[in-house]
Amino acid sequence: MNPSQERAWDAHHDDWVIELPTGERQTSVASDAHVDWTSAFGRQAPLIVEIGSGTGAAITAGALAHPEANLIAFEVFTPAVASTLSKLAHNELTNVRLVVADGAQALATVFDEGSISELWTFFPDPWHKARHHKRRLVNPEFAALVASRLTTDGVWRLATDWADYAEAMREVLDSCPQLVNVHDDWAPRFEGRVVTKYEQRGIDAGRIIYDLTYQRC
Numbered sequence: 001m002n003p004s005q006e007r008a009w010d011a012h013h014d015d016w017v018i019e020l021p022t023g024e025r026q027t028s029v030a031s032d033a034h035v036d037w038t039s040a041f042g043r044q045a046p047l048i049v050e051i052g053s054g055t056g057a058a059i060t061a062g063a064l065a066h067p068e069a070n071l072i073a074f075e076v077f078t079p080a081v082a083s084t085l086s087k088l089a090h091n092e093l094t095n096v097r098l099v100v101a102d103g104a105q106a107l108a109t110v111f112d113e114g115s116i117s118e119l120w121t122f123f124p125d126p127w128h129k130a131r132h133h134k135r136r137l138v139n140p141e142f143a144a145l146v147a148s149r150l151t152t153d154g155v156w157r158l159a160t161d162w163a164d165y166a167e168a169m170r171e172v173l174d175s176c177p178q179l180v181n182v183h184d185d186w187a188p189r190f191e192g193r194v195v196t197k198y199e200q201r202g203i204d205a206g207r208i209i210y211d212l213t214y215q216r217c
Ligand SMILES: C[S@@+](CC[C@H](N)C(=O)[O-])C[C@H]1O[C@@H](n2cnc3c(N)ncnc32)[C@H](O)[C@@H]1O
Pocket: 051, 052, 053, 054, 055, 074, 075, 076, 077, 080, 101, 102, 103, 104, 121, 122, 123, 124, 125, 137, 196, 197, 198, 199
């Protein structure tokens, strides 16, 4: 962490960061981990969950735009979470919680079936090399898991600037019987998505940005 991230972490992590019991690795989640989200937020509200929140641009904008929702962001890179803390503190947001953990694992353990209103995965790591494609977050097992955690009309919003990953996402999500493509095609740009350095890098390199929105059916 740089000095400003260290300051943000020390000053604010108690206010927003939820610690989960860890598994084998520091960012893996123990299989018996449990969170009572109603008591973690002090209220019951629709849950919006982001996996791979980076420095928190989308989760901060989402929390400002949706005071009626409880937002939870998972990010494995602690310095990025510290940067997110600065944004949450600056905006005095009370409807966000952050978890430094593997969000895919956490989804399976700390959320009940049918409990998440929206899931966001924006610009997940592309893992370009074919032999690394198995590391991609969006795969058939993850899609089935997401579908099981969404509420009956819950939505999954995704975005990427890599055409081959976008096509692979479409294939995986179209093959998941519990999900339906809301727009039959690529989704219009999700207005709640703030342009981050990852999206800007893609735009600057002349790449198309692909948005996808699928709904639980
Ligand atoms: C390319 S960045 C995009 C960050 C952000 N969504 C944005 O658009 O600026 C991908 C992020 O996902 C995080 N990440 C990757 N796999 C993850 C996982 N399983 N759980 C939580 N975070 C993850 C990485 O640490 C990284 O910060």
